[in-house]
Amino acid sequence: MVTAAVIGAVSLIAAGFTFIQANQEQVDLTARLQSRAQLLADSLAESITPSVRNASTSSVQRIVDKFATQERIEGLGVFDASASPIAISRDIPQAAASSSLIALVMDENESAGAFVLGDGQSMYVFAEPLTSDDRVIGALVVVQNAQYIQDRLWIIWRDNLVRLLLQIIIVTSAIFVLVRWVFFRPLTRLVDSLKSVRAGVRTETDGAVHAFLRPLTSELSKMTSSLRQARTAASEEARLRLQKIDSPWTAERLREFIKAYLKDRPIFVVSNAEPYVHTKVRNKIEWSVPAGGVITAIEPVMEACGGTWIACGSGNADKETADKDGKIRVPPDEPKYTLKRVWITPKERKGYYDGLSNQALWPLCHLAHVRPQFRKEDWAEYRKVNVLFAKSLLEEIRHIERPIILVQDYHLALAPALIKKSRPDAQVAIFWHIPWPSAAQFAICPWRKEILEGMLGADLVGFHTQQYCNNFMDTVASEIEARIDYERFSVFRGGHQSRVEPFPISIAFPGNAEPDSPADRSMIESLGIRTEYLALGVDRLDYIKGIPERLRGIEFLLDSHPEYRGKLTFLQIASPTRGGIEQFQEYAQLVISEAERINTKFATRDWKPVVLEHRSYSHKELRVLYQLANVCLVTSLHDGMNLVAKEYVAARTEEGGVLVLSHFAGASRDLPTALVINPYSAEETAEAIHKALTMPESEQHRRMKSMRQSVREYNIYRWSAEIIKTLAGV
Numbered sequence: 119m120v121t122a123a124v125i126g127a128v129s130l131i132a133a134g135f136t137f138i139q140a141n142q143e144q145v146d147l148t149a150r151l152q153s154r155a156q157l158l159a160d161s162l163a164e165s166i167t168p169s170v171r172n173a174s175t176s177s178v179q180r181i182v183d184k185f186a187t188q189e190r191i192e193g194l195g196v197f198d199a200s201a202s203p204i205a206i207s208r209d210i211p212q213a214a215a216s217s218s219l220i221a222l223v224m225d226e227n228e229s230a231g232a233f234v235l236g237d238g239q240s241m242y243v244f245a246e247p248l249t250s251d252d253r254v255i256g257a258l259v260v261v262q263n264a265q266y267i268q269d270r271l272w273i274i275w276r277d278n279l280v281r282l283l284l285q286i287i288i289v290t291s292a293i294f295v296l297v298r299w300v301f302f303r304p305l306t307r308l309v310d311s312l313k314s315v316r317a318g319v320r321t322e323t324d325g326a327v328h329a330f331l332r333p334l335t336s337e338l339s340k341m342t343s344s345l346r347q348a349r350t351a352a353s354e355e356a357r358l359r360l361q362k363i364d365s366p367w368t369a370e371r372l373r374e375f376i377k378a379y380l381k382d383r384p385i386f387v388v389s390n391a392e393p394y395v396h397t398k399v400r401n402k403i404e405w406s407v408p409a410g411g412v413i414t415a416i417e418p419v420m421e422a423c424g425g426t427w428i429a430c431g432s433g434n435a436d437k438e439t440a441d442k443d444g445k446i447r448v449p450p451d452e453p454k455y456t457l458k459r460v461w462i463t464p465k466e467r468k469g470y471y472d473g474l475s476n477q478a479l480w481p482l483c484h485l486a487h488v489r490p491q492f493r494k495e496d497w498a499e500y501r502k503v504n505v506l507f508a509k510s511l512l513e514e515i516r517h518i519e520r521p522i523i524l525v526q527d528y529h530l531a532l533a534p535a536l537i538k539k540s541r542p543d544a545q546v547a548i549f550w551h552i553p554w555p556s557a558a559q560f561a562i563c564p565w566r567k568e569i570l571e572g573m574l575g576a577d578l579v580g581f582h583t584q585q586y587c588n589n590f591m592d593t594v595a596s597e598i599e600a601r602i603d604y605e606r607f608s609v610f611r612g613g614h615q616s617r618v619e620p621f622p623i624s625i626a627f628p629g630n631a632e633p634d635s636p637a638d639r640s641m642i643e644s645l646g647i648r649t650e651y652l653a654l655g656v657d658r659l660d661y662i663k664g665i666p667e668r669l670r671g672i673e674f675l676l677d678s679h680p681e682y683r684g685k686l687t688f689l690q691i692a693s694p695t696r697g698g699i700e701q702f703q704e705y706a707q708l709v710i711s712e713a714e715r716i717n718t719k720f721a722t723r724d725w726k727p728v729v730l731e732h733r734s735y736s737h738k739e740l741r742v743l744y745q746l747a748n749v750c751l752v753t754s755l756h757d758g759m760n761l762v763a764k765e766y767v768a769a770r771t772e773e774g775g776v777l778v779l780s781h782f783a784g785a786s787r788d789l790p791t792a793l794v795i796n797p798y799s800a801e802e803t804a805e806a807i808h809k810a811l812t813m814p815e816s817e818q819h820r821r822m823k824s825m826r827q828s829v830r831e832y833n834i835y836r837w838s839a840e841i842i843k844t845l846a847g848v
């Protein structure tokens with residue numbers, strides 16, 4: 119744009135100058151031509167006049183022929199008083215010989231000239247009267263070639279055009295170089311240095327910037343120094359707050375705690391799922407956060423503490439976006455820690471993930487009446503992938519003394535022992551995000567001993583509730599040789615102690631970076647929902663979540679309380695999950711057909727009791743839905759904790775809304791003022807929804823306030839601080 123304007127201006131100026139120059143040249147050349155014609159005509163007239171007077175045609179002809187050969191003379195002609203030719207040169211152009219100019223100069227008795235066109239060439243015809251005794255006796259015509267004037271003008275325009283083009287090229291290149299070196303580079307450097315100041319890597323903006331940016335950098339320096347002061351004040355405050363145990367935990371406080379407690383020992387997280395997935399959609403790489411409780415919980419901890427998170431690469435652009443070691447800094451728009459991706463083959467994934475993790479261990483640990491499938495080949499892949507993860511981690515910690523390692527979940531039960539075997543100095547915890555079943559239930563697993571031995575490699579084994587810890591201790595007692603110490607809640611084997619403790623997981627409350635936007639109804643209106651009451655469910659489409667049971671609760675309510683028909687819509691966000699596994703596909707079909715059945719039974723022209731959204735929603739969108747829902751339904755048949763329940767509570771800043779919560783979700787221990795139900799009873803679920811929708815505001819507030827207090831006090835920062843403190847202290 120700027121370049122085009124500059125080129126336009128330069129061209130305009132150049133055209134103006136060329137016009138003036140050409141004009142001047144034309145005036146000069148014409149004047150010179152005219153005076154030369156005049157001179158020639160004067161001297162010729164003198165020698166010709168006597169012969170004309172004497173009518174000596176032959177001598178006139180001789181003089182004409184002699185002069186006609188001079189340079190630039192195209193022709194000469196002598197005419198008598200009646201404008202008839204007396205003598206003319208051979209090649210005189212026709213246009214000149216018959217010119218009306220001859221008659222005119224004789225009439226006026228005054229010489230004159232004019233430009234004419236002959237044979238496509240410009241000519242200058244000059245006529246002079248011949249006089250004798252003050253009487254006009256004829257006229258002399260001199261014809262000169264004037265084409266060279268046109269040629270000269272054309273050369274001027276052409277040369278100037280070439281010069282202009284050269285100037286344009288030089289000016290454009292100069293602008294490009296100027297913008298790149300003088301503006302763009304210093305600006306990029308300034309932006310980079312601001313980024314590192316913001317990330318806390320540097321404390322000052324770059325001083326060595328170009329002079330013209332200096333006023334800006336001096337202002338920014340002041341800002342960064344205020345930022346530094348604010349940071350120091352905040353960490354000082356956090357340090358002070360560390361002593362006051364009942365003040366809320368924040369990301370800042372966790373950071374300070376880790377600095378003080380671990381003295382900069384780095385943290386490593388190992389999990390199956392990765393927090394950021396890169397996918398290529400129409401040649402454009404996009405990233406997303408996958409649905410799942412482990413990600414929701416661990417991500418804010420890593421953002422606060424930094425460190426390295428090792429997980430399975432799962433997006434089709436994951437390799438492309440990571441470096442040769444599989445590493446990438448995340449979150450993508452504000453990097454704070456390193457994600458190291460581990461690559462597994464489709465065969466490994468099928469056996470380790472679809473098979474052993476999700477068709478054996480998942481149904482084994484959840485009482486949802488789905489039969490576990492134990493296949494030897496899945497077990498082989500599971501072991502292989504656990505070794506792969508352990509190796510990838512060992513590579514990362516090879517130069518690090520006493521690293522802190524947090525292994526996540528049932529996919530990696532064998533990893534703790536593998537890590538500890540190579541690195542006894544590492545402090546390893548495994549957190550089991552799902553329930554631990556009774557010893558009798560676990561006994562059906564053919565590889566129960568190997569799994570327990572793998573887990574007991576850890577110095578700390580964490581579960582959500584005391585009940586799961588008790589079940590685990592009972593299982594260990596009945597399956598392997600070990601000393602069980604119920605006093606210290608530890609298992610001792612071959613001189614190694616594993617502490618077993620409950621850490622009820624939570625979410626980042628407070629300190630959730632998302633701003634509290636006023637809930638905008640347009641999101642539900644765009645789904646065609648226009649009812650008085652909104653009931654909401656948010657789950658991965660997993661059979662432990664009890665979605666068909668929830669739907670039956672809705673059906674029961676509409677049957678027993680017809681007053682809700684047309685007034686209540688249940689919106690279920692069902693994010694796709696584990697699509698490669700048959701039971702999950704069948705379950706998705708069941709949910710879809712149940713929703714359809716209920717809609718067919720009750721729907722009217724402009725109202726539908728159930729809206730099923732079988733797709734992923736961002737956390738930001740979910741928060742808006744939480745704020746709009748009069749009631750949130752968490753009816754899991756069995757659930758380690760359930761973070762949706764806690765997210766609903768955290769989103770209700772105005773303390774309204776009611777949570778209906780399954781007794782079989784770990785969250786029911788932390789949120790006892792929810793309406794706790796048995797999800798297997800449609801009647802109980804329906805009654806709880808009715809109670810929620812008719813609950814006086816004051817009671818809603820009382821219940822919500824107490825739940826919010828509990829989530830605020832025991833948020834994910836406190837959860838991780840307690841795990842790290844216990845682990846470092848074992």
Ligand code: GDG
Binds near residue numbers: 407693740759
């Ligand atoms: C396991 C245990 C335990 C939901 N849809 C989307 C999405 N979500 C988010 C929710 C929530 C998380 O996923 C689900 O967490 P849950 O805790 O409810 O469930 P699981 O995934 O089964 O988690 C569970 C948890 O681990 C932690 O220990 O509580 O008991 O089963 O945060 O908001 N997130 C995104 N898109 C969605 O569509 N990004």
